[in-house]
Amino acid sequence: MPHTVQASTPLELITALVDARTRGDIDAAVAFFEPEATLIAQPGMPLKGPEAIRGFFETYVGWRPVFEVSARDIITTGDLALHMSAWTLQGTGADGQAFTLSGRTTDVFRRQPAGHWLVMIDNPWGTALLG
Amino acid sequence: MPHTVQASTPLELITALVDARTRGDIDAAVAFFEPEATLIAQPGMPLKGPEAIRGFFETYVGWRPVFEVSARDIITTGDLALHMSAWTLQGTGADGQAFTLSGRTTDVFRRQPAGHWLVMIDNPWGTALLG
Numbered sequence: 305m306p307h308t309v310q311a312s313t314p315l316e317l318i319t320a321l322v323d324a325r326t327r328g329d330i331d332a333a334v335a336f337f338e339p340e341a342t343l344i345a346q347p348g349m350p351l352k353g354p355e356a357i358r359g360f361f362e363t364y365v366g367w368r369p370v371f372e373v374s375a376r377d378i379i380t381t382g383d384l385a386l387h388m389s390a391w392t393l394q395g396t397g398a399d400g401q402a403f404t405l406s407g408r409t410t411d412v413f414r415r416q417p418a419g420h421w422l423v424m425i426d427n428p429w430g431t432a433l434l435g
Numbered sequence: 436m437p438h439t440v441q442a443s444t445p446l447e448l449i450t451a452l453v454d455a456r457t458r459g460d461i462d463a464a465v466a467f468f469e470p471e472a473t474l475i476a477q478p479g480m481p482l483k484g485p486e487a488i489r490g491f492f493e494t495y496v497g498w499r500p501v502f503e504v505s506a507r508d509i510i511t512t513g514d515l516a517l518h519m520s521a522w523t524l525q526g527t528g529a530d531g532q533a534f535t536l537s538g539r540t541t542d543v544f545r546r547q548p549a550g551h552w553l554v555m556i557d558n559p560w561g562t563a564l565l566g
Contacts, residue, residue, distance in 0.1 A: 340513035352512060375565040381483060382471035384515070384555050386543055388562045408562035410541040412517055424515050430562050431519045431539035434506040 310420040311336070314378050314385035314413045317421040328365045334358050336423055338414065343426040347433050357426075367395030383415040391428065407432060441551040442467070445509050445516035445544045448552040459496045465489050467554055469545065474557040478564050488557075498526030514546040522559065538563060 309324075309332065311317035317336060324332035334354050337343070343351045345360045376389040392406040412425035427433070440455075440463065442448035448467060455463035465485050468474070474482045476491045507520040523537040543556040558564070 338513070342510060342512040344510065350510065377564045379473060379475065379481065379556055379558060381473040381556060382469070384543055384545070386541060386556050386558060388541065388565055390562070390565050408565060410517060410519065410562060412515055412543055414515070425510055425512060425517050427510060427517060431521070431541060433508045434519055434521050434539060 310418075311422075312420060314380055314387055314421055317413055317423065318387055318389075318411070321423065322371060325361055325364060326369070326371065330358060330361045330365065333361050337426070338422045338424050341422070341424050341426065343423075344429055344433070347429050366398065367393075369393050369395040385413040385415075385421070387411040387413055388430070441549075442553075443551060445511055445518055445552055448544055448554065449518055449520075449542070452554065453502060456492055456495060457500070457502065461489060461492045461496065464492050468557070469553045469555050472553070472555050472557065474554075475560055475564070478560050497529065498524075500524050500526040516544040516546075516552070518542040518544055519561070 309320050311320050321333060321336045334357055337357055339354065343357050343360055345351050351357055351360055371391060371393050373389045373391050379386045388408060388410055390408050394404050396402050407428050408430040409428045410430040411423060411427060413421050414424050415421050440451050442451050452464060452467045465488055468488055470485065474488050474491055476482050482488055482491055502522060502524050504520045504522050510517045519539060519541055521539050525535050527533050538559050539561040540559045541561040542554060542558060544552050545555050546552050
């Protein structure tokens with residue numbers, strides 16, 4: 305019952321989200337986002353809400369990605385957290401060609417009234433959006 | 436009455452905060468932070484709460500800073516916003532020596548129930564915290 309995972313810390317949230325999308329459990333991955341969450345699929349391509357985010361994960365799973373994090377820092381204050389990590393993704397496109405992406409994410413997580421954490425902003429590109 | 440400024444958007448918030456600290460109005464600057472807000476004064480030096488943040492601004496004002504932003508992006512979703520900017524600060528230390536700092540901030544702002552925006556996380560160092 306992956307849907308029922310409740311992340312009790314920001315680190316548990318990102319760990320469980322990466323685990324869900326890595327094993328291709330899109331329902332579980334989408335369930336880690338607030339209803340109004342925004343995911344920056346690419347610079348200039350913000351996706352808002354569960355259906356748009358689900359569409360991104362369907363593409364993502366198709367890449368058969370190998371996702372690795374080399375550094376991480378989380379600033380938690382009150383019921384909000386800023387999650388930053390340096391990541392690399394190796395994938396395979398629909399054309400069969402291998403590709404590599406990398407970036408430094410700047411995500412915003414929020415603790416819900418029931419106590420578990422969800423993603424509100426998922427921005428894998430971080431300040432690279434500034435050009 | 437600078438204390439009464441109410442920022443109705445994330446951009447108004449950061450503009451008013453920078454204006455307040457530039458003119459040395461520390462009361463006004465501190466008033467733009469939530470009570471539980473955290474400010475990363477330097478990598479490894481998080482300051483939490485109004486008194487600690489006030490102390491930082493007292494130092495900051497002493498630098499007689501010239502603060503410039505060359506690029507900015509704000510991701511707003513629901514009542515949360517991720518603010519990113521590329522900034523440069525030219526200042527003068529207590530020893531009279533000029534110095535220059537620069538970075539890419541990754542800040543978290545939140546709209547309050549009354550409608551105005553406040554800072555919850557002020558991280559001028561952005562993903563440079565990852566090393």
